[in-house]
Amino acid sequence: MSKSDRATYWRQTRNLTAGLFLVWVLVTFVLNWFARELNELAIFGFPFGFYMGAQGTLVIYLLIIWFYNRRMRSLDEAYGIEDEEQH
Secondary structure (H helix, E strand, O other), X not given: OOHHHHHHHHHHHHHHHHHHHHHHHHHHHHHHHOHHHHOXXXXXXXXXXXXXXXXXXXXXXXXXXXXXXXXXXXXXXXXXXXXXXOO
């Protein structure tokens, strides 16, 4: 891998990580900050703030992990980076 490819790879990795970290911060802190206002909405008969605290944030965290894994695999494949363990 050339030096410019390596720089591009790490820039894309940093941008992905920063973007998903921003999503995590928004979900974790901003949704909790506005929980009282969100409780005015109802999902499946539960207040939205309660639902997000009990179930929604966990689902979003799993989606963040899934998306990060999928995107990093495609980046690794595009730049010819292989896992240390090969099966």
